[in-house]
Amino acid sequence: MKSMTGYGKYALDKDDYTISWEIKSVNSRFLDIIFKTPYYLLGEQPKWENTIRSIAKRGRIELYLNLTFKNPDFINLKFDQSQALAMLKELESMSKLTALSFKPDLNLFLTLSHLWKNKDQDIPLELKSDLIMSLKEALCIWDKSRTSEGANLSKDIANHLQYIQDLLLNLEDTIKTNVKNKFQELKKRVEQLLQDLNVTINEDKLLTELAIMADKLDVSEEISRLRSHLSAIEKIKNNQEVGRKLDFYLQECFREINTCGNKAQNFQISQIVVEVKATLEKIREQAQNLE
Secondary structure (H helix, E strand, O other): OOEOOEEEEEEEEOOOEEEEEEEEEEOOOOEEEEEEOOHHHHHHHHHHHHHHHOOOOOEEEEEEEEEEEOOOOOOOEEEOHHHHHHHHHHHHHHHHHHOOOOOOOHHHHHHOHHHEEEOOOOOOHHHHHHHHHHHHHHHHHHHHHHHHHHHHHHHHHHHHHHHHHHHHHHHHHHHHHHHHHHHHHHHHHHHHHHHHHOOOOOHHHHHHHHHHHHHOOOOHHHHHHHHHHHHHHHHOOOOOOHHHHHHHHHHHHHHHHHHHHHHHOOHHHHHHHHHHHHHHHHHHHHHOOEO
């Protein structure tokens, strides 16, 4: 099992530049990849995304790239003067219309990444190679953290499943007693009612009807199906997209245990049912963090 929550960081220091990747992820219903990288590297993002999709199936993943150039000539940057002049012209026009003072600060253009472009319109091959290599290293560290967290979640889920199995043993014993007691209780009530009404009916037919009524309280089939779902959960733990499958089986588990509580009509059984549902809810909370 892998958790959708993870963290990874990797830095590469070269003579001409320094690359630093930082990856953070949290749970999400689908795979959502968010890049926060320099503007001039947008063209590389589809390749990076393919690499990520080969590792991750679900989760909200944020990737931060810090790229610092030591050699200013390594990447041939050009400032988009036409765009900057057009922006200044519009601001001057607004200043005249509003009578507001306007004093441009050229230093602010350093923060507008879309105004800085590569003259050659291409990224050096060495940089491209180092970017994808360092990304893979960061992803490896990030994936290990997800695997470690997934192992902890798997252990917790296994403990919860075992606890539910123990509860079901108690539930089965209680149900057997409950059916017998309900049968005797119904028999006494019917016999008392017949005596009060001074009515006589066939004893065999009475017992047959009472047995049918008492049998409706039996939830052995529901427990059997519930055990089957729990067994299925244990078998899918090493498959991909565990979270989705686990969520499906948990829905079926809740349906069966709810039926047990509704049919049994017994306080002691209701207490066990509540405890089973509470434990299933804990598993569901864990499953929401699984890929």
